[in-house]
Amino acid sequence: MATLTLTRDRPRTLKEAKEWLREHLRERKNPFVFADADVAAAAIERLEGLDGETWGSCWGNAGAEFERRAEVAEARGDVKAADEARFQAYTFYFIGRYPSPNHPAKQRCYDKARENYLKIAPRFDPPLARVTLPFEGKELVFYVRKPKGIARPPVIVIWGGIDSWKEETYEVGQALLAAGMAVVAIDGPGVGESPTVGSQPDAERQWTPVFDWVLAQADVDGARIGCLGMSFVGCVLPRRCALTHGPISKRPAENSTISSTASQTKRRPSLCAEFEQNRPLPRLSKAASLLAFSSL
Secondary structure, three states: OOOOOEOOOOEOOHHHHHHHHHHHHHOOOOOOOOOOHHHHHHHHHHOOOOOHHHHHHHHHHHHHHHHHHHHHHHHOOOHHHHHHHHHHHHHHHHHHHOOOOOOHHHHHHHHHHHHHHHHHHHHOOOOOEEEEEEEOOEEEEEEEEOOOOOOOOOEEEEEOOOOOOHHHHHHHHHHHHHOOOEEEEEOOOOOOOOOOOOOOOOHHHHHHHHHHHHHOOOOOOOOEEEEEEEHHHHHHHHHHHHHHHHHHHOOOOOOOEEEEOOOOHHHHHHHHHHHHHHOOOHHHOOOOEEEEEEEO
8 A cells, every 4th residue: 555655665755755745735635634735835845854853843843833823813812813723733733743653753743733623622613522531541532522403413433544533533523513413533443542552453442431431421312323434444343343232232233234435525425424324213213223334
């Protein structure tokens, strides 16, 4: 598989990597979905290497400039401008840790990306809440958003991918919320704030407490729970469904569907339509049903 730093058979040169970046920016592909185009283009031209220090510093500097703009806007009381700048700060810090924080400079970018994202999350429409649960002596972290004006909406649990994590589920989360579904976003095993090691054969056990938490919430419909596995993490969904279905329903499910959909940016509305078409019928609502999407 070709990536930012690798072709199919060798590492990319800096020139080749820059062309990959320019293409992804032009087409608004990951990691440039929300990035300011002019600032991103300038950063690509300034990029002098692909090592962690150089990469993290280049994109982190762009993020820091947007942080400065946010602070200036906050000082003059302009909340809208401040939030827009902080979202860009998050975006560029995310690029700075992309595809993984395998260097201290990239880890600092990840920490700053998360920090800026959470500063504006309470003012998302609808707002985002950060939830933590104890898990094997560690902390399990996930994000929750609920659509406005809908009593006990169905729930989609979104797993981030290998290089795009729970913060990067924002866009598809917006589409699901607009379709009347609550969204729970969590990191895949071994990435982001995941408390498990991805190489563990049962690493997806981290998700069971999330389903238990959803079922305990009176303001969402635990009888209608769906899953969306973003990118590579979609590969673990069938296994997760097999292992989780019993604990969710407390008995064999009466109505469950495992669907596969190519729900990338241009096709995400079809994901919502497919969920609406397949959501469990009211007569089956006594059984907690699991509808899973694998986004590959």
